[in-house]
Amino acid sequence: MPPRILLLFLSLIVSVVVNSCEIADKARYDNYRLYRFHLATEDQVKIMQELEEKSDSYIFIGHARHPNQNLTVIAAAHKVPEIEDLFERYQMSREVLVYNIQEKIDDEWDNVLPKRTPGYQLDWVHYLHLETINQWLDLKLKDHDDLTPVVLGNSYEGRPIRGVKLSRKTGNTAVFVEAGIHAREWISPATSTYLLNQLLTSKDTRVQELAQNYDWYFFPVVNPDGYVYTFEKDRLWRKNRKPYGLCRGVDLNRNFNSSWNGPGTSPDPCRYDFAGSSINSEPEAEAISRWLKEHVKEARIKTFLSLHSYSQLLMFPFGSTEAKVKNYNDLREIGEKAIDALAKVHGTKFKTGSIIETIYPSSGGSSDWVYEELGIDISYTFELRGPPDSIDMFILPANQITPVGEETLEAFIAIMGAAQDKGYYN
Numbered sequence: 001m002p003p004r005i006l007l008l009f010l011s012l013i014v015s016v017v018v019n020s021c022e023i024a025d026k027a028r029y030d031n032y033r034l035y036r037f038h039l040a041t042e043d044q045v046k047i048m049q050e051l052e053e054k055s056d057s058y059i060f061i062g063h064a065r066h067p068n069q070n071l072t073v074i075a076a077a078h079k080v081p082e083i084e085d086l087f088e089r090y091q092m093s094r095e096v097l098v099y100n101i102q103e104k105i106d107d108e109w110d111n112v113l114p115k116r117t118p119g120y121q122l123d124w125v126h127y128l129h130l131e132t133i134n135q136w137l138d139l140k141l142k143d144h145d146d147l148t149p150v151v152l153g154n155s156y157e158g159r160p161i162r163g164v165k166l167s168r169k170t171g172n173t174a175v176f177v178e179a180g181i182h183a184r185e186w187i188s189p190a191t192s193t194y195l196l197n198q199l200l201t202s203k204d205t206r207v208q209e210l211a212q213n214y215d216w217y218f219f220p221v222v223n224p225d226g227y228v229y230t231f232e233k234d235r236l237w238r239k240n241r242k243p244y245g246l247c248r249g250v251d252l253n254r255n256f257n258s259s260w261n262g263p264g265t266s267p268d269p270c271r272y273d274f275a276g277s278s279i280n281s282e283p284e285a286e287a288i289s290r291w292l293k294e295h296v297k298e299a300r301i302k303t304f305l306s307l308h309s310y311s312q313l314l315m316f317p318f319g320s321t322e323a324k325v326k327n328y329n330d331l332r333e334i335g336e337k338a339i340d341a342l343a344k345v346h347g348t349k350f351k352t353g354s355i356i357e358t359i360y361p362s363s364g365g366s367s368d369w370v371y372e373e374l375g376i377d378i379s380y381t382f383e384l385r386g387p388p389d390s391i392d393m394f395i396l397p398a399n400q401i402t403p404v405g406e407e408t409l410e411a412f413i414a415i416m417g418a419a420q421d422k423g424y425y426n
Helices: 003-025 042-054 077-089 101-109 130-143 187-201 205-213 224-232 283-295 328-346 366-374 398-421
Strands: 033-039 058-061 069-075 093-098 147-154 160-166 173-179 214-219 301-309 313-316 351-354 378-384
Touching: 033 042, 033 077, 042 058, 042 069, 042 077, 069 077, 130 147, 130 160, 130 187, 130 224, 147 214, 147 283, 160 187, 160 283, 173 187, 187 205, 187 214, 187 301, 187 378, 187 398, 205 214, 205 398, 283 366, 301 366, 301 398, 313 328, 313 366, 328 351, 328 378, 328 398, 366 378, 378 398
Parallel strands: 173 214, 173 301, 301 378, 313 351
Antiparallel strands: 033 069, 033 093, 058 069, 147 160, 160 214, 313 378
16 A cells, blocks of 8 residues: 555544544433423422432432422433333323433534634634633733733633623723633523623614723633533533542532522532532632622622523522512512513513522522622622523524523613612712
């Protein structure tokens, strides 16, 4: 065989082997099913609690808590007969939303740009690797004198937690926008870059006024290790990547100093809502907390907005208790105005209320912590598209990025205007 042909043949073999290794190293969800079922009785609640406790072959999106509750669960392919048997024996009402989750992941991957995509090619019709997002931030910093870089700290694996500050006038109050704290929620970083770009370039006078009259701190990916892992290893990974014995990762939005390790968290490192070994045990949560404590007064940060998915909710504190915050009525009224404005764009229906009354009990979250400890009275968490019974879950098609950005921008405008009218920024 001629040397040139031999070399080509060997290169082809190496390429096949490398690609096969990459595929083998990635978590796959072939024939995993997405179920949504209704828990009507205490017995049904107890059996689902026991199932979550004893099996690692199910991904629970929320916990079984009480009768008259809807619960979403992903079942591994080899567990389908088991869970179907449980549904039949306990007479649970159920719906199969997706029969093969891997197909949705594969379809989504067709709209993920390659890892080495340069920052100038960032758009809002594809999902982007962390490197592209960071390069885009660098380009914006070069192009806009009113932007300055901000680094909160480093992740467990040593990646910088990068952001930018937009400031066009001295004396402004500030808004802190947190995104990407849950790794698999790709629509969150994508929406944050869309919103930042609108503040930088929009011709809409309402958006220009927001950019002029408030300082903005944007952090598109505050869980960079987890975000990278969802691209390279496991699309449905949620936590950071710090090891704890056999398992890895802490739910960073359970690690803050607000009713830490309370309702809606787990002390088990293998669970998706593991709260960590202590308050701010994770470098990412500690970096966010430290930076905010050091800068909240000097930067006049009066608003905290956190982007998550999914369920189409606009939530405010608290998540750990049914006790109402002191400005509950204001936050609900502002929230109603925001979701009304959002719905007018594409007809997307949101609900608003405190975290515990809209989604589920949740302790140790950043939104509760900034409200409780730092006195940031305008604190909201967005659960972006889709609805609670979404067949897309966290795998929202990329063609929805721009519509989500458009409607979320209207909600931002409404929140800031309503809070200003009520005197929160005086």
